Amino acid sequence: MSLDLRLALPVLAVWLTAGLLIGAPAEAGVVAMTLWLLAGGCAALLVASRIPRRVTSPAPPRFRSWQKMGGSLMLCCAGAALVATAVGVWAPVRLPPEVRAAAESHATVTATVIVWSVPVAAKAFIGSGASGRVRYRATLTQIASRGETAHVSSPVVVFAEAARGRHEPEIGSSVQLRGTLRTTQPGDAAVALLFATETARSLAAPPWWLQWANELRARFKTAATSLAGDGGDLLPGLAIGDTSAVSPALDSAMKTSSLSHLTAVSGANCAIVIASIMLLGGYLRLRRAWRILFSLMTLLGFTVLVTPEPSVLRSAVMATLTLVSIGVGRPGRGIPTLLAVVIGLLVSDPWLARNYGFALSVLATAGLLVLAGPLARVLAQWMPTALAAIIAIPLAAQLACQPVLILLNPSLPLYGVPANILAGPAAPMATVVGLIACLTLPVLPGVAAGLLAVAWLPSAWIAAVAQGVSTLPGTRLPWPGGPPGVLLLVAVTMLGLVVVLRGPAARPARWPAAALAVLLIGLGGYAGSLIGTGIGRVVSFPPDWQIATCDIGQGDAVVVRDGDQYGLVDVGPDPKLLSTCLATLGITHINLLLLTHYDLDHIGGVDAVIGRVDTALVGVPENAEDERLHERLAAGGATVRQAARGDAGTLGGLRWKILWPIRGATTMQVGNPGSVTIMFDGRGIRSIFLGDLGQEAQDTLRRVSPPGRVDVVKVAHHGSADQSPELYAELRARVGLISVGATNTYGHPTDKLLRILASLGTMSVRTDLEGLAVVAPGTNGTLVLWTEKVTDRGPPTSPTPQQTDVPYAAGRVSGAG
Incomplete structure (x- = not known):
């Protein structure tokens, strides 16, 4: 297999440069100047090396190889210089001083935005009454604050109250909102988050070239979702990429079964559209030039209909280049076309470099172009060719994408390939028939209804496969996260491919190589598990995390951190479980x-930390055994x-103080009522840890040591029913951490406690459902939440206008949610 990889190094240089500089745009000018000088120097050397000389013998091979290396280096420098220049030019435009000043001052602004995505439920953000809120991408075009108005062009994510009884803003419409701005992390696609405090007011309808798509999209969604079950809700996603009707349960099942890519419009959808137009043109005996022209026009309309997400852009541009090359009689090859498109898109929008959707689209396409054919040929030795192709296509895409997916969720899908084998053949039928139904709906509604019924069947099948696979045991295998996990997976994947794809001449040695691969994979998996319990997974946490709730079953063990200073509140029931958690967090000293x-569920794991503690704060001992523990x-x-109460101190830059119990009191000093209650404050987070206090002790604490507002509360007694609603109302925390065992027989956490938290806009984070949970300070008063496991989280049942929204990222960190 011969691959044209001449643009591979330039793509790598462009991608790395963009990825680094969008996080530090102030350095883009210096970097661009340096790279342009290097590119110019390489070009000058190449020109000089080609000046004719009075030499009778040809240039030696080594000299020609140096010329090739010089040309490759020049392309790398030139591409990196282009993207660095783009960052330097666009970064100040994206985040002008007016937007930054409004975000830093927390002032209420009047903003005019142009909507660029379909509004969806704001499930990615917690706190501030996320109930009934939607989010959508937009361009901020005007901002007015304190009597001054500025015209800007900044990409933002808007969080607004859902339109009740009215239509949500449409793509391309201009709306005005009042709210507050918060800047995101450097490198995010959006420069700020706009939290609207009032209902959006429409200023202008979308232009005609967008409005037709809005109306068609809405009509198709209404018609499809009127069909029964999950098949109707999933059909708009399969046909046009609109997943707004997909329920949280179905969305979770699609992700668990590795089928969520079927609802992401990409190359397969574009290929189906173009192939349909080319075949229709051939049937009508149109000339090739006309067929290509109609295909390009249809592709443009299709891109508008499905919205130009990064994966759609990559597919559309690549398809356009392929059609043009066919039109001029020089058909391009897949890999060079893909690499050229990547360079062009990254130069036009460097912020795609950190977009997971774009990366997955590129890797999936590369995997199909490079691996699908060889894998199908190997598999065809043991099975029919058609079946080999059905298996090879999802396997190639999965292998190519998995290193990036590890960064999102440090685990491997056990049933991903089988699920795609079952569901994959149904996807083209649902896509093609569903798209035709969408297009015929305005002109032939009766025909469209019949087509929808036909498309519903494969859609329902895909949903059933997703739901069925998601219920199987062990759907995901643990794997180290972060860069170590990625490198380990790449090494194991490359080794496996080398063994499987060896040529016929090497086939006699296949079994020894396979045995060696099994041995290395086994050792790698063991080493990976060790890395994963230590440095590997902690790399994927927010770098400045402050609170971590260990998943130690029915018990408490919560770490508080500032820099290299660590505090530990309780030690859980089992030293082994606590040791595993501390190793995962990279902690060796308390x-x-x-x-x-x-x-026992609070002190049983003490053996894991004896000899590693500087200062230990304890409650009133109940017996001689407690004194021996001291x-x-x-x-x-x-x-x-x-x-x-009254004790205080510091942990690094954090201040702590004890709120309970009262020294010298004669009641509520031992057992659950005597749980020592501590508060930490600093570095953007105020937190309180309630031990196992019951309602009576909580009410007394509230009277004698009013805690005030906090950001994070460690919920008392694993979420039992013995709680004080008044105390939680005073705390009004944004995040409630519940350390609870998955198989506990106490019914923890209780519905009563969950209702209390939900009514206050406090997001419940449970270790039984989400495993290890980590909280970090975000930008401008936000919190970032990382959890080991991805779970569906609905918004709180009652909004709290005063509460601050909290970016939530399950298994990853994302300032834009």
């Missing part, structure tokens, strides 16, 4: 240990102090 009380901690080098 600066401050707090044992809230002496129940002695063991002291023997391990810890300073043991009995804590009570």
